[in-house]
Amino acid sequence: MSLDDRKLEVLRAIVGDFVSTEEPVGSKALADRHQLGVSPATIRNDMAVLEEEGYITQPHTSAGRVPTDKGYRLFVDRLSTVKPLSTAEKRAIAQFLDGAADLDDVVNRTVRLLAQLTRQVAVVQYPSLSRSTVRHLELVPVGVTRMLIVLITDTGRVEQRMVEFPTEFDDEVVTGLRSAVNGALAGRALSDAAGHIDELLGQIGPLLRPPMNTLSTVLLEMLVERPEERIVLAGTANLTRSALDFPGTIRPVLEALEEQMVLLRLFGEVESPSTLRVRIGGENPVENLRTTSVVSVGYGTGTSALAGLGVLGPTRMDYPGTISAVRAVARYVGDLLAGS
Amino acid sequence: MSLDDRKLEVLRAIVGDFVSTEEPVGSKALADRHQLGVSPATIRNDMAVLEEEGYITQPHTSAGRVPTDKGYRLFVDRLSTVKPLSTAEKRAIAQFLDGAADLDDVVNRTVRLLAQLTRQVAVVQYPSLSRSTVRHLELVPVGVTRMLIVLITDTGRVEQRMVEFPTEFDDEVVTGLRSAVNGALAGRALSDAAGHIDELLGQIGPLLRPPMNTLSTVLLEMLVERPEERIVLAGTANLTRSALDFPGTIRPVLEALEEQMVLLRLFGEVESPSTLRVRIGGENPVENLRTTSVVSVGYGTGTSALAGLGVLGPTRMDYPGTISAVRAVARYVGDLLAGS
DNA sequence: CTTGGCACTCGATTCCAGTGAGTGCCAGGT
DNA sequence: ACCTGGCACTCACTGGAATCGAGTGCCAAG
DSSP states (O other): OOOOHHHHHHHHHHHHHHHHHOSOBOHHHHHHHSOOSSOHHHHHHHHHHHHHTTSEEOSSTTSOBEEOHHHHHHIIIIIOOOOOOOHHHHHHHHHHHTTOOSHHHHHHHHHHHHHHHHTSEEEEEOOOGGGSBEEEEEEEEETTTEEEEEEEETTSOEEEEEEEOSSOOOHHHHHHHHHHHHHHHTTSBHHHHHHHHHHHHHHSOTTTHHHHHHHHHHHHIIIIIOOOOOEEEEOGGGGGSOGGGSSSOSHHHHHHHTOHHHHIIIIIOOOSBTOEEEEEGGGOSSGGGTTEEEEEEEEOSSSSOOEEEEEEEESSSOHHHHHHHHHHHHHHHHHHHHTO | OOOOHHHHHHHHHHHHHHHHHOSOBOHHHHHHHSOOSSOHHHHHHHHHHHHHTTSEEOSSTTSOBEEOHHHHHHIIIIIOOOOOOOHHHHHHHHHHHTTOOSHHHHHHHHHHHHHHHHTSEEEEEOOOGGGSBEEEEEEEEETTTEEEEEEEETTSOEEEEEEEOSSOOOHHHHHHHHHHHHHHHTTSBHHHHHHHHHHHHHHSOTTTHHHHHHHHHHHHIIIIIOOOOOEEEEOGGGGGSOGGGSSSOSHHHHHHHTOHHHHIIIIIOOOSBTOEEEEEGGGOSSGGGTTEEEEEEEEOSSSSOOEEEEEEEESSSOHHHHHHHHHHHHHHHHHHHHTO
16 A cells, blocks of 8 residues: 555655654644645544554654654655755855865864754764775885885875884885885775785895885785774764753763764765765664664765765754755865865 | 861762762761761761851752862862772773774773773873974975975874975985985974974075975974874763763763864873873863863873873762873873883 | 751652643544 | 544643652750
8 A cells, every 4th residue: 555645745744844843743733834735634544544654653642743764764765855055055165175284174174064064963984095096105214123104095195004124124125115015006096906915025126025025914904904994073062952862861872973883884885976875763783873863975086985974863853954965065075185 | 267177077078978979968878878976967067167168068958968169179189099090900901002003093092991991081182293203204205296294203193294396306306305304303302393494494405495495384384383283082972971960961061072172271281291180160261161070181201291181071070080090091101102 | 066856948759630732533525 | 535523532741739858957955
């Protein structure tokens, strides 16, 4: 049995009203506030059906209805219309992000902007190392047995790592190693670089063999095994806006947000930019976040996503507005990184 | 009029009980739980005096007493006895911090450890740039007009900055610049380095003059004008442990914690290691944090502090335990950084 | 100066009735 | 077949009264 148009319209109205009023919505109020062209009694019948199908529910017998996760899902998939950003918002994005000096700056501004725009908790992942390409590898001798490896990616991200060598090396060795690793790895995607590290050993002279052995081990860790992802967030204070939203306390949510791994699972698993993903309540893989919704999207410079960003808030959130904001910010940041 | 010993003992008991029970403590309960050797009536008289002097207060007429900020202050200054860490805690510190790979790792582990140990919000500042010394400056050409400056400090912190040159440069120029800046700056404190940047221009050949001009401007920014301080925190979920502690909501606290500037004011203003500072409630310079106490201490490798760390929690906190933990962690981290 | 006694205060808890938003169901109208 | 008005019913919420009890301040006696 499918839902006819009016029932869908009723659901849309319920979601809309509940999001703005934060209170269960009844048939009378619905009839008043929307031009549905039917009487409260009719709406009641529709609501009974919607409830039977699991789209809405009532907190207690004599109260209005509240959308369920399933209801929000239907709303997001079929009922929500895109809410274009206001010009003020667009201007805010541009103003906020332009003039960012370096990558850190871009990411920090972005996350704060997103939190402010959506009034939710915002999350931004640094451009993923494994999806970036190597622009340059620099070897900096520090003393005679230690060396700092500096990895610069095309997105401007810089990672470093100290290496201790078992034996001393001189400048010549450093120079040799430097040109060797750059020759083999520069321009390659980090995910691709792993396979080419082995080649390094084969192609170089015997003198460089032992130090390159040490170096390649570390490089392998740096590029592949430890693609340490950084994630920043802002706007946690927004969680307290409506305490009603979170059954017990916001505690489990705060706990989950402190787990890098959790955030990565939510925001790091992106394939291509512009595929936006909405996880609603129980759809969420993380136990502590079953009362929240997550809107995430990939951002990147071209057709492949570099990393994810998005927001997290109560299931009762303004999905159209949030989705627009997240998408717009992602696009803007992508362009910004592509242009640098 | 001064407070005699028994009154101080009563105050100590009140603080102790209130911290552990989270409820206003009355004269009867005090007499029962502590061996004060006097009757509740006597305690009541003492409490009346303590209240008159502003050390305790009662939330409402028919309730027990609660320490005021002033009461906590007296407690911390004169009444609290050092609570040595349990061996389990000491072992936890060692286990948690040993095996940290690099500076990022140390800082991240430290902040989480501190949050776990004190069950409060923990804050750790990265070793301050302005208080570190330059170990090495590396110039990495990226293309023919761009260069990445990498600054490595003695504490293992690495800062980088991209520079765009108006004209092209070749390898020879890069080598020249590199040895010049390292010669002039390596080994110097960053705060001290500023004055020596000018010298650079005078001492080098005319060929290097123009690029060095560009470079020195950026170096100046990097070393002095933008001593960007990084601060990380953990354990914000601990704020929700007892909702009673925060009058309205924890909102203002969360807001304050998101402000880098605020955190810097609280944890960044340290002189020497081992001078621990406790700010109680209203003593706090930040409006939003008037309901919290901050325990901060400097940590460093030698006699001068590199940066600050500490915790923030409700004024009703276990001061002796918190102070011990903060001090112990600071010392451990200092040693760790000194040894690397 | 301490102590037991005592009257008093006042927040917290419980109980109860009244209110009203909201519902489900049904019979009649289009 | 569907919509509508009517109606009885449910039940959270509100506010006031009664009660409880932890805790106080004061006082007179030791």
